[in-house]
Amino acid sequence: MTYDDHACAADLAERAGGVLMELRAKAGFADPAALRGAGDRAAQEFLARELAARRPGDAVLSEEAADSAARLTAPRVWIIDPLDGTREYAEDGRDDWAVHVALWEGDRLAAGAVALPARGRVLATGTGLSVPAPVSGAAGAPLRIAVSRTRPPASVEKLGAALGAEMVPMGSAGVKISAVVLGMVDAYVHGGGQYEWDSAAPVAVALSAGAHASRLDGSPLRYNRRDPRLPDLLVCRKGLEETLLKEIARLEW
Known part of the structure; x- marks a missing residue:
């Protein structure tokens, strides 16, 4: 490379x-x-x-x-x-x-x-991007989670309710992950089924910028598998992953 x-x-x-x-x-x-x-x-x-x-x-x-x-x-x-x-x-x-x-x-x-x-x-990648601090900046401000504007998964709605988070509807997966990189939201949580091409590029950018990215069980995201389906992922600002993964583990996906 x-x-x-x-x-x-x-x-x-x-x-x-x-x-x-x-x-x-x-x-x-x-x-x-x-x-x-x-x-x-x-x-x-x-x-x-x-x-x-x-x-x-x-x-x-x-x-x-x-x-x-x-x-x-x-x-x-x-x-x-x-x-x-x-x-x-x-x-x-x-x-x-x-x-x-x-x-x-x-x-x-x-x-x-x-x-x-x-x-x-x-x-x-390779351009020095860095995930900024939360836009709200205020202690105790609700987390902002990017969700689908047309079909937000019920499981993510449950996660948001459990965390007292604000749901922010957006279009494509790339836009949602980019919103994390740009500090517009704190996290993107998806559990409804995707393919490798839906997340590979935005996850590469997010990791390069210092964000956390993983499967919903915390395991690494792997690409170029025989079956290109990659059904779930979490992308969030560093430091939030422990809270989010713990709450995700309590819910049924």
Whole structure:
């Protein structure tokens, strides 16, 4: 892994986001289903083409492409979600969608970037990001937990009630984890089922920025598995994980 991988991830995510923004502006929002499909295809085609040119020896795992068992023995695997938050992408005025580009190398997340194109931001490893102190700053202020704006899991609602936390609805998983990195929320807790491409890039960024990231039982997040399903995770500011994991263990998920 070199700095070039950080830069590559950031550039690819940003440029794929540009493709999506251009398509969104050109197509409009009259046919959301068509826009969602076109966005997935356009971003996938761009990232596949660029990775093949820039990193021809590396394997790729993508939400929008057929999987190959060859990645399981590859030393370097790019894990991408060309458009995370397709629902939000196809809704006029929404900016809570993302592009994910991550590199799994040597049994760890070696680089990653999350582009938030509608917000004009790219969060990437290798750039000195650091999770800030709580925005509230006040002692005794409630924890803020990012949740799905359309289908928040009942288990997370129970966790929030037990902790007296404030639920903050947002779109894509990448946006929720980015919100932890940016200090907009304290934690993102998910137990409803996801895949590796949903979290690899944002988790890479979060870990690089000093956040905690794990499974809900506290075990490490592992990627490039035969089955790409990765059903649960916790991302939070350092120092909160013990409290959250203890409470999570008391609940039924």
